[in-house]
Amino acid sequence: xKSNVTMKDIAEKLNVSSVTVSKAxxxxxxxxxxxxxxxxxxxxxxxxxxxxxxxxxxxxxxxNVCVIIPERYTGMTQSFYLKIYQSIAQILEESGYYGIIHIxxxxxxxxxxxxxIYHERRVDGFIMLGQPSKEYNQLIQSVDMxxxxxxxxxxxxxxxxxxxxxxxxxxxLTNYLIKQGHRDIAYVGNLFSxxxxxxxxxxxxxxxLEHKIHLKQEYVISDRDDRGEYIEFxxxxxxxxAFVCNCDQVAHLxxxxxxxxxxxxxxxxxxxxxxxxxxxxxxSPSLTTVEVDIEEMAKTAVKFICEKMxxxxxxxxxxAIKGKIIFRESVRKVM
Amino acid sequence: xKSNVTMKDIAEKLNVSSVTVSKAxxxxxxxxxxxxxxxxxxxxxxxxxxxxxxxxxxxxxxxNVCVIIPERYTGMTQSFYLKIYQSIAQILEESGYYGIIHIxxxxxxxxxxxxxIYHERRVDGFIMLGQPSKEYNQLIQSVDMxxxxxxxxxxxxxxxxxxxxxxxxxxxLTNYLIKQGHRDIAYVGNLFSxxxxxxxxxxxxxxxLEHKIHLKQEYVISDRDDRGEYIEFxxxxxxxxAFVCNCDQVAHLxxxxxxxxxxxxxxxxxxxxxxxxxxxxxxSPSLTTVEVDIEEMAKTAVKFICEKMxxxxxxxxxxAIKGKIIFRESVRKVM
DNA sequence: CTGAAAGCGCTTACAG
DNA sequence: CTGAAAGCGCTTACAG
Numbered sequence: 280x281k282s283n284v285t286m287k288d289i290a291e292k293l294n295v296s297s298v299t300v301s302k303a304x305x306x307x308x309x310x311x312x313x314x315x316x317x318x319x320x321x322x323x324x325x326x327x328x329x330x331x332x333x334x335x336x337x338x339x340x341x342x343n344v345c346v347i348i349p350e351r352y353t354g355m356t357q358s359f360y361l362k363i364y365q366s367i368a369q370i371l372e373e374s375g376y377y378g379i380i381h382i383x384x385x386x387x388x389x390x391x392x393x394x395x396i397y398h399e400r401r402v403d404g405f406i407m408l409g410q411p412s413k414e415y416n417q418l419i420q421s422v423d424m425x426x427x428x429x430x431x432x433x434x435x436x437x438x439x440x441x442x443x444x445x446x447x448x449x450x451x452l453t454n455y456l457i458k459q460g461h462r463d464i465a466y467v468g469n470l471f472s473x474x475x476x477x478x479x480x481x482x483x484x485x486x487x488l489e490h491k492i493h494l495k496q497e498y499v500i501s502d503r504d505d506r507g508e509y510i511e512f513x514x515x516x517x518x519x520x521a522f523v524c525n526c527d528q529v530a531h532l533x534x535x536x537x538x539x540x541x542x543x544x545x546x547x548x549x550x551x552x553x554x555x556x557x558x559x560x561x562x563s564p565s566l567t568t569v570e571v572d573i574e575e576m577a578k579t580a581v582k583f584i585c586e587k588m589x590x591x592x593x594x595x596x597x598x599a600i601k602g603k604i605i606f607r608e609s610v611r612k613v614m
Numbered sequence: 615x616k617s618n619v620t621m622k623d624i625a626e627k628l629n630v631s632s633v634t635v636s637k638a639x640x641x642x643x644x645x646x647x648x649x650x651x652x653x654x655x656x657x658x659x660x661x662x663x664x665x666x667x668x669x670x671x672x673x674x675x676x677x678n679v680c681v682i683i684p685e686r687y688t689g690m691t692q693s694f695y696l697k698i699y700q701s702i703a704q705i706l707e708e709s710g711y712y713g714i715i716h717i718x719x720x721x722x723x724x725x726x727x728x729x730x731i732y733h734e735r736r737v738d739g740f741i742m743l744g745q746p747s748k749e750y751n752q753l754i755q756s757v758d759m760x761x762x763x764x765x766x767x768x769x770x771x772x773x774x775x776x777x778x779x780x781x782x783x784x785x786x787l788t789n790y791l792i793k794q795g796h797r798d799i800a801y802v803g804n805l806f807s808x809x810x811x812x813x814x815x816x817x818x819x820x821x822x823l824e825h826k827i828h829l830k831q832e833y834v835i836s837d838r839d840d841r842g843e844y845i846e847f848x849x850x851x852x853x854x855x856a857f858v859c860n861c862d863q864v865a866h867l868x869x870x871x872x873x874x875x876x877x878x879x880x881x882x883x884x885x886x887x888x889x890x891x892x893x894x895x896x897x898s899p900s901l902t903t904v905e906v907d908i909e910e911m912a913k914t915a916v917k918f919i920c921e922k923m924x925x926x927x928x929x930x931x932x933x934a935i936k937g938k939i940i941f942r943e944s945v946r947k948v949m
Numbered sequence: 950c951t952g953a954a955a956g957c958g959c960t961t962a963c964a965g
Numbered sequence: 966c967t968g969a970a971a972g973c974g975c976t977t978a979c980a981g
Binding site: 285286287297298301302305329330331332333334335336337338 | 957958959960961
């Protein structure tokens, strides 16, 4: 396939002007049907490919949306964000845009370095996927360009954000445990580590409140230090009958730990997770957990950014996308 | 930050021509040092951002490289390709290019539909990451554009390819088992499923040959059907003392199965995997396996594609990148 | 050292 | 219905 055919080439062969060729190829009015067909056929034959760069230059749009993911969220066990990106890219594609993924190196985040693509004017909007440092957050907001936060939000600013409904998911999960007869339910997670762990905790707490179950401080069990490194669980003297874990990986670790101490799950303890990631099915027993609706999150974020690119003053606020409980084998009914 | 400053704007403020501004900003000769500094300073102040679209149009290059990954390789447990992509993108970035990932939908693969980015002339080269269908393979080769295969090769054509050294990895791993005293060693994998399973088998076989160990047909144990779905292992009547598995996930399944039958690993059987993915450390015991050198593979593929974009007639052939054995707990010395 | 002219491939607004 | 002119933002080749 040749790759250097232009509208002008087609025009010359047909003895028309390139304006006419442009109109025909773009299905605009002002060309006779007959001529239009002729032009289209010849374009095909000559292997013509539309040059979007030229169009981009004309209308000052790049048709690229850059998805920034802080590097630390892309580790071994965290293909989650990459999967979201995959959805985003596909949906952008359908809207006539290209998704460009930018894994933000820790170093650039530290030094407040914006992606090269920004400096080279090849981007019309940003989706920030995963919470960056406070400073970087401010930097990206200072850029005069459509911006959507995905999977996190900023308490202090009002950037449009699409998040998982962490609160409601944990709330429902805890309700379910209570319906199964559990009254002594612990929460596993460091409440000061991320906003999603905190929000999940609050959902758990709301469920307790509604059922008039007292929240025992020793039932809030930390799972990691403030840098995010997992630590040994510090179990309370009197054990609960069920554990609400802030994520599947921690649920997996917890089950492992319980089993090593000779306990059985779910016979002795019920455990639930969050995320429905690889650890949910890897665990034995498999985990009852909340599946995040990746597709819907991606769809919503793309919808927001596209509308903002067309109309920069559009505002959407914060949208929480509900997940779905997946019932598996890690919960048992008690009397 | 304003986003609509052009070279012309800068030129007018300084009463010079935009040619001079262009030269100054690109560090070309033909401008006095003094003026150059003045221009650069003003550009900064005015928040000037270089418009690469314009440059692209001038020299007919998009500076984009498209990495195509068939959709079926991006499933839940397969973040492997996405990790490779991550490396590729970072290295391309350093070379002044952008990586554009294109997850090839199964449907498009079937219908032989090239990425939109190709039809819109926004790409200078392709990296095909993961083997597509035979027909798609031919299609992509028919496109007159630099192309590199990554993590697979085509026996019949001579497209430049960068692959893992499957053969040598399995060879070394088997050598290691033999050095630990094993003589009865089975291979686990369907030899007709993918070329990497086959090549790993051949490496295993070479090691046996060199040590004058007879290859027993019943020691070649299939792990999946021809569609790639895992099947139950069909163990031979007389069990070996060690298993060379074609990948970590299968090693993980095998260990599970052995343990359910009351055996202990590595006490009763030694097991090795390949890939060093999440299953290697998830298994208990953790797996001795081969770590694929993702960084080096990405580096090599990028080097190839970049040189080919500068010089389309450059040829590199097929390069196998060596992995590294990771020693863990799944192998035991026998007497 | 500096800049006027032409061109990259397309589209818009206008004239015929 | 058709097309000449101008312009998007930059660079190259040439002239002064």
